[in-house]
Amino acid sequence: MKYTEDHEWLRVEGDLVVVGITEHAAEALGDVVFIELPEAGDVSKGDEICVIESVKAASDILAPLDGEIVEVNDALAETPSLVNEDPLGNWFFKMKVADLSALDGFMDEAAYKEMIG
Amino acid sequence: MTDLLRTGLYDLHVELGAKMVPFAGYEMPVQYPMGVLKEHLHTRAGAGLFDVSHMGQVILRAQSGKAADAAAALEALVPVDLMSLAEGRQRYAMFTDAAGGILDDLMVANRGDHLFVVVNAACKAQDIAHMRAHLDLEVQEITDRALLALQGPAAETALTRLVPGVAAMRFMDVGVFDWQGATLWVSRSGYTGEDGFEISVPDAQTLAFARALLAMDEVAPIGLGARDSLRLEAGLCLYGHDIDTTTSPVEGALTWAIQKARRTGGARAGGFPGADRILRELAEGPARRRMGLRPEGRAPMREGVDLYAGPEGGAPIGRVTSGGFGPSINAPMAMAYLPADLPEGTTVYGDVRGKRLPARIVPMPFQPTTYKR
Numbered sequence: 261m262k263y264t265e266d267h268e269w270l271r272v273e274g275d276l277v278v279v280g281i282t283e284h285a286a287e288a289l290g291d292v293v294f295i296e297l298p299e300a301g302d303v304s305k306g307d308e309i310c311v312i313e314s315v316k317a318a319s320d321i322l323a324p325l326d327g328e329i330v331e332v333n334d335a336l337a338e339t340p341s342l343v344n345e346d347p348l349g350n351w352f353f354k355m356k357v358a359d360l361s362a363l364d365g366f367m368d369e370a371a372y373k374e375m376i377g
Numbered sequence: 378m379t380d381l382l383r384t385g386l387y388d389l390h391v392e393l394g395a396k397m398v399p400f401a402g403y404e405m406p407v408q409y410p411m412g413v414l415k416e417h418l419h420t421r422a423g424a425g426l427f428d429v430s431h432m433g434q435v436i437l438r439a440q441s442g443k444a445a446d447a448a449a450a451l452e453a454l455v456p457v458d459l460m461s462l463a464e465g466r467q468r469y470a471m472f473t474d475a476a477g478g479i480l481d482d483l484m485v486a487n488r489g490d491h492l493f494v495v496v497n498a499a500c501k502a503q504d505i506a507h508m509r510a511h512l513d514l515e516v517q518e519i520t521d522r523a524l525l526a527l528q529g530p531a532a533e534t535a536l537t538r539l540v541p542g543v544a545a546m547r548f549m550d551v552g553v554f555d556w557q558g559a560t561l562w563v564s565r566s567g568y569t570g571e572d573g574f575e576i577s578v579p580d581a582q583t584l585a586f587a588r589a590l591l592a593m594d595e596v597a598p599i600g601l602g603a604r605d606s607l608r609l610e611a612g613l614c615l616y617g618h619d620i621d622t623t624t625s626p627v628e629g630a631l632t633w634a635i636q637k638a639r640r641t642g643g644a645r646a647g648g649f650p651g652a653d654r655i656l657r658e659l660a661e662g663p664a665r666r667r668m669g670l671r672p673e674g675r676a677p678m679r680e681g682v683d684l685y686a687g688p689e690g691g692a693p694i695g696r697v698t699s700g701g702f703g704p705s706i707n708a709p710m711a712m713a714y715l716p717a718d719l720p721e722g723t724t725v726y727g728d729v730r731g732k733r734l735p736a737r738i739v740p741m742p743f744q745p746t747t748y749k750r
Contacts, residue, residue, distance in 0.1 A: 291414035
């Protein structure tokens, strides 16, 4: 598992990267009431591709890498509170990237834990 | 950065695990570990305890020692009939300015020999200066009392265990009660749409009083986050957002608070700041008015969202002033200013992140109120 500075977790599954948000992010967001998932297709790193609305505010999820969104987790759009119940178990989208070695640049768990303090 | 003030319950909030945030110059609990959603639902199902000690508590006294004389004087600053406010009763009011805008909204209670006024935290210094400048009354800011709100269907059950006398109160009654030697100023009112009480407690007894309530199964501490979603579901205005100096009480859909006596043809018509505009808008109708919106789907339309008549093109016809997700109605809701001639049921379109999403104009409150009238 790898982590971004934007509090996403990244997990490799075959030739895909599975993306979700961390427990820390879910707790900071508060109760999630609405999720707008990305559409399938090409994205660039840093694109705002997903919106999470909690009872407090709206937040964006950024594309962690250049690539192609190939699958989204519709169950999350149906039941947004799943993110609060189990942020690590509920992924947002799966993407295909040109080179999985791009993940090496992200933080491991120890580094992420150090960042959030 | 100026130093933030703390209420007498600051340490208790921290002990209870609250997340503290700056609000109106105070460090206040925005939520507890339960979280905004569950705090909201708990208040509608049981009883929620809110620390609202940041709000201003003010006593207004006339030299005569009669509340009626203080009421007559205060009428010069509000478009509200205070002369008919009976002893032991409370009424909603707003300070207006010369242009007919709203300086603040407030609660006014007749307590026999004086008026007791509660104003918003962010406006209290300005309100007190305003009253001192314009009223020939003693204006006494109360600084040695906390203000707590206990709200929800179990509020009466919980509070009567400590103060049996409150059971006889009805919505907007005020009274003075004793709890273990502490003199409580209680009103049956609140800001959630639920039955409940606001209780002014001497500082020395506040912590013990709060702990006594929190020890009850029905009672949970509730933060400002749920306070906001509760009041929005109840269709209640938040000063500085839904009403301010750019909105008149008529535009703000607060005409119910302007009684007949202060309207054209009434016994004491006019005589408050901005009367020209406010009486004209009462007669002719305002150009725009605060309305309720129910966005379709689940995406909230938050404060600042521009509203359009159609799904494409055109200039904005209004703007959202408060918006979010209503946990009890399990749907998004918003308040907005829109052209006053738009009937209920009209669909307008809000620009949410570049997409125009439909929302229907609906009556408020969004969630039925349960005041004990």
